[in-house]
Amino acid sequence: MKTLMLLFVALGFCVSASVSAGQSTIRMVNGMWYQEGAFVSQIWYSIEGVLTTTTPDVIDDELDLRGGFVIPPLVEGHNHNLQNPWLANNFAPNYERAGILYGLMLCGSHHNAAETRTILDQTSLDIQLAGACISSSDGHPLRMALQSFADEGVTAADIHDRDYIVIDSIADIDEKWPLINASSSEFIKIILVHSDREERRGNPSFHGINGLQAELVQPLTAELQRRGLRVVAHVESNADFTTAVNAGVDIIAHLPGYRWERGYDPEGYRLSDAIIEQAAAQGTAVITTVSVSEMVYPDNPEQLAQVQALQINNLSRLHAAGVAIIPGTDRFDVNVVHELKYLQNFGIFTPEQLLDSAVKIGPQRLFTDRKIGEFKEGYESNFVVLQENPLQNIAHLESVALVVKHGEVVFKAHQK
Structure with a gap:
């Protein structure tokens, strides 16, 4: 500078x-x-x-x-508000003013990752940019992208392998490697959404909000890690969490259960003790994003209270097992301090533990070769x-x- x-x-x-x-x-x-x-x-x-x-x-x-x-400095463990050139230009000053100098952006696109990094390099921020996001052809974030560009006549073909990378088979892993590698990222995000429920495939109600097929997660994770990438998994349920941990991912991007699918058993979001112990033994970190729930249920305090009770149960057991917890919001309207205040109200962590998660554990997990935190x-x-x-x-x-x-x-x- x-x-x-x-x-x-x-x-x-x-x-x-x-x-x-x-x-x-x-x-x-x-x-x-x-x-x-x-x-x-x-x-x-x-x-x-x-x-x-x-x-x-x-x-x-x-x-x-x-x-x-x-x-x-603080870390933002999960966001998207710096992951393209426009966002980086407009949101970076907010990070600097808040003392949040480290972050992980979790679904950029390989076609503009280099330009985004150039902009971020002109700031004081150190951002790990997951410049590639992998899902299925009928998976998240397809529906979101189609809705965002509905007035422009954009189709799935315009979004696939541009806004996110599609992998539907083992053969796709090698075929799509040039797209994955084009982002020059250390991190990559894979998306699992109720991956155990095959009845969602082909159902128009779930088109565009599914994720990778469960049987692809382990070979995909192994190949990405073999090529030097660190894998972050978007998960929704205990089944997704279990599949991701069994596959050996490095970081879980959400605590499961921030949003309950209508008609699904809430117990499907409760983590098993066995998989929590496995995550702790493997050194798998978990990013919180628990405050997203207050956006999902702004007018339903009874439902929100039930969701929070399950979040407290899952987080308490993860914390007791020694799983590394990283605060992250996955929100544009607040920063990571809001997430920490939300966690403080859960009564699980001491003030020192909350502070350490944001200034030490998170930064050191994202930048393993740096003397920071x-x-x-x-x-x-x-x-x-x-x-x-x-x-x-x-x-x-x-x-x-x-x-x-x-x-x-x-x-x-x-x-x-």
Whole structure:
């Protein structure tokens, strides 16, 4: 990023001179830094964008954090609002202002993934872009796409292998590899929707909202991983979750049961203890997206309460088994702090566990080769300064005063 003049008024955060991003040595004082579940008064230095507590010989600038609560940047574990060029241009500033610098976008298209990355590279965000999404020819998101472009006369043929990649057979896996590879992504998303219910196939009521055939999930996952990709599975039910975990996927994109299919037994969304234990043993992570339910049932509090009771049951057992939980919203109207507040109301997680899921577990799962998510020697100098303590109330994550990436201030809230 370009040189930034960091000269703030007396009531703001003060840096004394012009700083070239990642090149200067900055002393950061009067901060309460998040360490192992508590906030601790520490002095840190940022040298060429890397953290150290060792006092350097030369200090170029000093950043007074004014008693703020310092946390690593947040993660958005599941969204779509940065996955094409238009969205990236319009939504990226919202992420920066909220201190959400890491994210996973879960159904981009290979035909514009490169352009999207170019736009995101001009921001302070680190986004894993699943530039390819795999489903069946009659699967989600076909119906959504057809409805979105209904006025343009778009057909399924226009959407297949462009907006998402169609795999209906084992032979398709090799045949479609050039399309999958074209996105140059580390992550890829596969879609399962009640994959055990074959009666949905050929039924017009479910056309465009199905997913992969269950028997394709394991060989497809194995081949994608053999080629170096990490597989994220969209699931709806316990059967989908079980199929995905048995196939060895890396991440589950939804906690099952955020929406109950009309006429289906609610018990079909309850995870079995056995598959939870298997997910924990394999290291499979689960992205929450539980707050989607309040959008599905905005005028039906009784139904929402039943859904939430099942969500609490599933999440409690996943958490007790040690399954890694990553917060994500799958929503355009709120950010991940809303999801964390929703989870806080469930009473499953301590404040430290909620915070760790958003600033440590999620970022480190998405970027396994990076030193992020903690304040340690040699870790990246990325942090968010809050005016209020999030361990007292997770909603205090909204009190963002300052956002720093590689030692450079990328956002500063207006202070009176």
